[in-house]
Amino acid sequence: MKIVIIGAGEVGYHIAKALHQANDVVVIDQREEACERADELDVQVIRGNGANVSILDQALEDTDLLVAVTGLDEVNIVACMASKLIVKNKSRFNTVARVSNPDYIDKPVAKRTQIGIDTMICPELTLASEVAEILSIPYAIGAEYFAEGKVEMMEFAVSGGNKLVGKELKELNMANCCIVSALFRDAEVIIPHGTDRIQENDHIVVIGKPAAMADVRDMFGEKVGRRSKVMIIGGGIVGFYLAKLVSKGDFDLKIIEANKERSSQIADQLPNVLVLNGDGTDINLLKDEGVGEMDVVIAVTNSDEKNLLCALIAKQLGGKKVIARADRSDYVSLFEMVGVDSAVSPRQATVNEVLKLTMGQGIETVTTIEGEKAEIIEYTASKRSKIVGKPLKNIKFPSGAIISMVVHKGNTVVPRGNYVIEEGDRVVVFALQSANAEVERLFK
Template sequence: MKAVIIGAGEVGYHIAKSLYATNDVIVIEQDEEACKRADELDVQVIQGNGANASILSQVIKGTDILMAVTGSDEVNIVACMASKLIIGDKNKLKTMARVSNPDYIDKPIAKRTSIGIDVMICPELTMASEVAQILAIPSAIDIESFAEGKVEMMELVVSKESYFANKMMKDLHLADCCIVSAIFRKDDVIIPHGGDSIQENDHIVVIGQPSAMKDIRGLLGEVVGRRSKVMIIGGGIVGFYLAKLIGKSEADIKIIESRKDRCEEIADELSGVLVLNGDGTDINLLKDEGINEMDVVVSVTDSDEKNLLCSLIAKKLGVKKVIARSDRSDYISLFEMVGVDSAVSPREATVNEVLKLTMGKGIEAITTIEGQKAEIIEYTASSKSKIVGKPLRDVKFPAGAIVSMIVHKGRTIVPRGSHVIEENDRVVVFALPTALEAVEKLFK
């Protein structure tokens, strides 16, 4: 496949990194330093304006997908529109634009085919939605939904007091429609079997029906339905949208924002939310507002460094769970290393959507976890899929991958070796990067 990426910042660079090994990738970027970084990959790099019709005309012929992911909404939109006009065959070229302005988009992912954009994605809104899901389950550091909400994935950190700590897989008493698909232990990824044990500080991935996830919350000692207290530091797009989302679940919310005019805008829009004009690093302000009584503190300012500082202060003042935004990918592991419970990135949302667009037919959803150490992919099995019509034990499934869940005619199933996948089944697969190509071939 031929892919053109406009913008080589954090988002563009990681899209190129995900695609270049098996695709013909061209990157267009104005900044010289970003060009040099992208040039380290095996891709063609052009320094220039990605919305320039002359530059686009040179590269667009034969292109399958164009992704405009610069920091300018207008450049991204114009680049997609111009590309469709230049290429003529509008059905062949797929376009995706990253946008952040709420004037252009009011939900995480939208289609604007009438103006030449197949997918319009707002990473900030997508990230806010992800954080809202995490907040719904206090023990979780990541949550994703598949098969139109019939399957959920939850990533947990195993504490010393956790139900899962020091238990062997065969001794876990989980619901039939629930499975532990993976264990992340330092740099290792384990696809567990009955004899494997779960240790303190492991990250585990649990996949199952939403009802089964409620049972797990009970095992972890959580009180379902309790009104939670949430403090959001940063009232930008992410903070505002997050407050709007979680407000529906009847949480007590406080927002701290440094800009007075923005505070007034939020207060006018969100009734029932306490908006405070101040600095999220002001310890006296945090103490006065009872930060030690908060269930969760979420720091989502536009500064990674400030988010880290706010999170560390919150931890020091007794907050059990802190979530921080990190736009720089190399900061995510650092955040979690020093005590941040969950570091979330707008970049991941965009990369996941690109992977879904580029990996082929039959893929309904895809998400990367633990900094791209593994992926969870939802496929729709077709009549031509090699995995259809035979018991799973007879399928040559690659090492490093496991069928975690199947949705057959609306019914959720944890598959055994005797299970036979049928046409139109939704199949949720956990896979390491080394197994992705082999898994994809089974569903072609």
């Protein structure tokens, strides 16, 4: 495909990095340093305004996909609208716009085809939804749903005192509709076997039927037995939307926001939430507000460095689980290395959506985990798929991938060697990046 990316910041750069080897990629940005960074990849770089019609007219010839991911919502929207007017063959041309202002979008991903935007993505809302999913689950650091909610993925961190340390995976006695799809141990990614033993600090990915995942959650930590105490540091778009979601659940919630006017706005819109005007790095304030008694502390200000500091202070003062927002991709692993339980990045939602558009027909969902070390991909099997009509044991499946779940006519199953995938089945695959191309060929 020919793909034009407007904006070479963190989001744009990582989209280009993920796609440039298999596609013809053009990157447009006004900033010299961003262009120089993008130029390190094997892509064409144009320095200029991505909403400029003359620049777009030059770049869009034979283009299949335009991705507008600058830091300005209006530039992204205008670029998509203008591109739709410029490109003649609209049947195969798609546009994606990243937006952050909730005035433009009220859910993580939306369609705005009437104004020329095929996919509108709000990374901040996606991030808030993801964090809300894992708040009340002990030791959970990631959550995702597939096949319209029929399949659930949870990623758990195994603490030192967990009763599972030292056990073999086959001793977990999981329900037949749940499976351990991966182990992340230090920098290693393991496609697991029953004899693999769980070690302290392992991250374990479990995929299964949502009804059965409740028992899995209980394996990785005791139930709180009361309303969970949650503190959110930062009342921006992510913090506010997260608080809005959490306030509907069974939580005792506090928000700390440094800006006085913003604090008043949040308090007016969320009357059942305690909003405090103060600095999240103020140790005395955190102590006074009982940060050591919190089940979860989430730092989601607009500063990565401040989020890290807030999270580490909260952890040091006794917070049970700390989550920190990290906009810079190279900070994610660093945050977790120094003691943050989970570092979450809003850019990943945009990257995942673009990857789905570029990976061809039959792909419903793409989710990257552990900082892009691996992906969970949901395919719909077609009658032409090489994987259809024969037992799985007879298919040469790549060693770096595993079929975790199949949804067949509404029924969710963990497929064994004799299972035969049929046309129309929804197939959830865990795969290392090195195995993706080979897996994709099986579903073509």
